Amino acid sequence: MKRVIALLMENQPGALSRVVGLFSQRGYNIETLIVAPTTDPTLSRLTMSTNGDEKIVQQITKQLDKLIDVVTVADLGESDFVETELMLVKLNKSSITGNEIEKFEGKVVFEDSEIINLQFVGEPDKLDKLVKELNKKEVLEIVRSGSLGISSNAKTLTINK
Amino acid sequence: MSKKQTSGADALIQSLHEEGVELVFGYPGGAALHIYDALFNQSEVEHILVRHEQGAVHAADGYARSTGKPGVALVTSGPGATNAITGLATAFMDSTPVIVISGQVKSELIGTDSFQETDMIGVSRPIVKHSFLVQRAEDIPEIVKKAFHIATTGRPGPVVIDVPKDLTDPNLTFEFNYPSEINMRSYKPAKVGDPKQIKKAVDLILEAKKPVIYSGGGVIQDDASAELTELAKLTKFPTTNTLMGLGAFPGTDPQFLGMLGMHGTYEANMAMHEADLIIAVGARFDDRITNDPKQFALGAKKIHIDVDPASLSKIIHADVPIAGSAKECLSALINELSKEEIDTNKLEPWLQKITNWREEHGLNHSMLELIPENGKILPQQVIQSLYKETEGKAFITSDVGQHQMFAAQYYFFDKPRQWINSGGLGTMGFGLPSAMGVQFAFPKETVACVTGEGSIQMCIQELSTCFQYGLPIKIINLNNAALGMVKQWQDMQYGGRHSSSTYENSLPDFCALSESYGHVGIKVTKLSELETAMKECISMKDKLVFLDVDVDPDEHVYPMLEAGNAMDYMHLSKDKKTW
Ligand SMILES: Cc1ncc(C[n+]2csc(CCOP(=O)(O)OP(=O)(O)O)c2C)c(N)n1
Ligand SMILES: [Mg+2]
Numbered sequence: 135m136k137r138v139i140a141l142l143m144e145n146q147p148g149a150l151s152r153v154v155g156l157f158s159q160r161g162y163n164i165e166t167l168i169v170a171p172t173t174d175p176t177l178s179r180l181t182m183s184t185n186g187d188e189k190i191v192q193q194i195t196k197q198l199d200k201l202i203d204v205v206t207v208a209d210l211g212e213s214d215f216v217e218t219e220l221m222l223v224k225l226n227k228s229s230i231t232g233n234e235i236e237k238f239e240g241k242v243v244f245e246d247s248e249i250i251n252l253q254f255v256g257e258p259d260k261l262d263k264l265v266k267e268l269n270k271k272e273v274l275e276i277v278r279s280g281s282l283g284i285s286s287n288a289k290t291l292t293i294n295k
Numbered sequence: 296m297s298k299k300q301t302s303g304a305d306a307l308i309q310s311l312h313e314e315g316v317e318l319v320f321g322y323p324g325g326a327a328l329h330i331y332d333a334l335f336n337q338s339e340v341e342h343i344l345v346r347h348e349q350g351a352v353h354a355a356d357g358y359a360r361s362t363g364k365p366g367v368a369l370v371t372s373g374p375g376a377t378n379a380i381t382g383l384a385t386a387f388m389d390s391t392p393v394i395v396i397s398g399q400v401k402s403e404l405i406g407t408d409s410f411q412e413t414d415m416i417g418v419s420r421p422i423v424k425h426s427f428l429v430q431r432a433e434d435i436p437e438i439v440k441k442a443f444h445i446a447t448t449g450r451p452g453p454v455v456i457d458v459p460k461d462l463t464d465p466n467l468t469f470e471f472n473y474p475s476e477i478n479m480r481s482y483k484p485a486k487v488g489d490p491k492q493i494k495k496a497v498d499l500i501l502e503a504k505k506p507v508i509y510s511g512g513g514v515i516q517d518d519a520s521a522e523l524t525e526l527a528k529l530t531k532f533p534t535t536n537t538l539m540g541l542g543a544f545p546g547t548d549p550q551f552l553g554m555l556g557m558h559g560t561y562e563a564n565m566a567m568h569e570a571d572l573i574i575a576v577g578a579r580f581d582d583r584i585t586n587d588p589k590q591f592a593l594g595a596k597k598i599h600i601d602v603d604p605a606s607l608s609k610i611i612h613a614d615v616p617i618a619g620s621a622k623e624c625l626s627a628l629i630n631e632l633s634k635e636e637i638d639t640n641k642l643e644p645w646l647q648k649i650t651n652w653r654e655e656h657g658l659n660h661s662m663l664e665l666i667p668e669n670g671k672i673l674p675q676q677v678i679q680s681l682y683k684e685t686e687g688k689a690f691i692t693s694d695v696g697q698h699q700m701f702a703a704q705y706y707f708f709d710k711p712r713q714w715i716n717s718g719g720l721g722t723m724g725f726g727l728p729s730a731m732g733v734q735f736a737f738p739k740e741t742v743a744c745v746t747g748e749g750s751i752q753m754c755i756q757e758l759s760t761c762f763q764y765g766l767p768i769k770i771i772n773l774n775n776a777a778l779g780m781v782k783q784w785q786d787m788q789y790g791g792r793h794s795s796s797t798y799e800n801s802l803p804d805f806c807a808l809s810e811s812y813g814h815v816g817i818k819v820t821k822l823s824e825l826e827t828a829m830k831e832c833i834s835m836k837d838k839l840v841f842l843d844v845d846v847d848p849d850e851h852v853y854p855m856l857e858a859g860n861a862m863d864y865m866h867l868s869k870d871k872k873t874w
Contacts, residue, residue: 155420202424
C-alpha cells in the first residue's frame, strides 16, 4: 500500500543523507521524495511516499524519528490528508491543440513556434492517467515532482517545544 | 575579566576534560597533529597510544562497557578513520557510548580527493548514533557537549566528531565557553513508561502460570540490574539473560536459567518456548534468540520494555509494549506489583518442569572432575578452572567463536559489566583491546581475555601497548588450532569439509611471541597441568600472562538451535537432538 510520510528536520548538511540512507540501509523503498526549507529557515520539511504494510510503515516512522536531526514525523495516512503533485510536460507544439490542453486542465508555461511546455497539478493517480493520454502524442519529456501532502484536519506538523 | 582565548585543539581537549574524560585511546597522523600538540601541553587528559585504530575504539568501548562512562578514541583522517570503522560498528551493534574524534583534511580541501581524505561522516553514517562535521572552531565545545549527551542517553551508541585540520590550528583562537546544559529540540529520549501499559503488565504478571523474564544488554547499560533482580525475587519468575545481558541477574542464583538463544541452555530455551508470559527487558528479540520468529513462543504473551521505541514489535509483536528506560520502567512495575498479592504457589508445576529440564540436559558445571579418554583438555574445563581461580570475580572480555560461547556458558557472572564481548557484530579482535580499556579503568582487578588462536591474531599488535602501559591482562587462549566455530558449522552443515578453517601448522609459538613483547607465556598441553598453570597465571598480579592452552579441536558448542525452527529444536551433542 502506498503511504505518505511527512517530517520536519534540522536544516543542516548531512541531515537529508541520513534520512535517505536509512531507507537503503533498512531495505525500505522510497517512491517519491521532496525537501524544502519551511518558513522557519532552521527547519526543512520532507515529504516522501513509500510502499509497505502497516507494520513496515510503523517501523519506518519509528526509525525516522530516531534520527537525531529529525524533529517530528507523521504518517499522513493516519488521518485524512490531501496529496498533490506537480508535473511539467514538453511537447512538439504541433502535436497538441488548445482544446486538448483545456480538457487536460493544463497550463501553458512556455511556448515558441516548435515547443510547448505545460504544467499540470493534481493527485498522483490523476497525473498517472494523464501521462497515458499524453503518451499518445509526441511527448519530448515529462518531469514529476513527487507527492506533497498535508493533513486535512486541524492538526499540523510542528515542533513540540 | 575576559575569558581565555583558545585554539580549536585546546578547546577540544578542554571540552573532554569538562565531560570528565581522563583517558583517550588513539593514534596520531597529519590531520590530527594540532590536537596531539594540544594533548602534549596539558596533563588533565591522558592519551594512550595503541598500535592500530581498531584497538583504540575497542579499548574505548571496553572502558565504556566496564565503567558505564563514555569511552573516547582519537584518530587521524583517511586510513586512521577507516581503521576505526570496525570499532564503531561493534559499538553501534551493542549500543555502547563511544566517542570517536577523527581528524579531517583542511576545510578547503574537503571534496577534492586530497591526501588522506575520506568522507568519514559518509562512511560511518549507518553505524553511528549520530555524527558531527565541525564547520567552525568555536562550535567545538557545543558539539562535544551534544556528542556526549547523545552517546550516553536513551539507547546509547557511538558518535563521531570529524574535525578539519584548519579548525584546530593554534593560530585561530576564540573565547572558550563550555555550555552547562544542552537542549536539543530534535532529541528527547523517552524515560518513563506509560502508566497504563505498566498496569496492563501487572495484570499479565499476576495471571501468569508459566512466566520467564528475558533480559538483555539494555538492563546493564541502564544500570537496572538491581531492579531486574528485585522484580525476579518479588515474582519468583525464572530469569534468563542474553549473551549481552549476562551478569544483569546473578549467574549463581538458583532462579537463573543460564543464557538463552543459539547456544543457550536447554532449560532456558525450553522455558521460552513453552512460556505463557515473556517479560523482555532491554532485549531486542534478535535472530540469535528467537530462531524462526514465526514459530517463536507462540503460547506466550509478551511484555516488552525498551528505551528504543523502534525495537518494540520490530520482530515479535509485543502485547504490552513499554517504551522507556529499563530502570524507570522496572521500578514502576515493582511499585505497582508490591501493592498486589502475588500468588507464587501457582508457579510450582512450572518451576518443577524447569528443574526437570535442567536435570535432564543442563550444562555440566563440574567438568574439571572429568578425565577425557583421549587425554585432551576440554575447552569448558579451562573456563571452569579460570572461574575457580578468579573466584568468579574477574572481568572477562572475549573474542568471537567457540571460546566465547564456552566462556558465556561456564563462567557464572554475578555482577553486571563483568562480562564484555561483541555480541551484536561478533567482532574477532575485540577481546584484547577491550581488556585494555577495562584494565585502565580497574588497574587493581583481574582482567582476563578469553580468546582463540584465530581471534587473538586479529589485534595481537596490542601486546605492545600492554607492555608500554604495564597492563597485567591475563590472556586465556583456547587453542584448538582452528577457526573452531567455522569448523563446527562445516562439520554440522557442510559434510565436514573444512574449507579454510585450519592453518596447516602455520601458527606461531604464542608463548615466545608474548615473551618477545616483554610478557610471560605459559603453555599447557596436559589436563594435569591446567589448574597449576592457571593458578600461576592468575597470581602474577603485575604481569601480562599469555596462557596458551591446547584444547580438544573436535569439541563442539552445545546446545545449538536448529535453524528455521522454534526454540525447542536443539542439538544437544554430536549425536543427540531434541527432535
Ligand atoms: C572479523 C571477523 N571475521 C570473521 C568472523 C567469522 N568467524 C566467527 S567465529 C570464527 C572463528 C574464530 O576462531 P577462534 O578465534 O580460533 O575461535 P574458536 O571458535 O576456535 O574458539 C570466525 C572466522 C568474525 N566473527 N569476525
Ligand atoms: Mg580456534
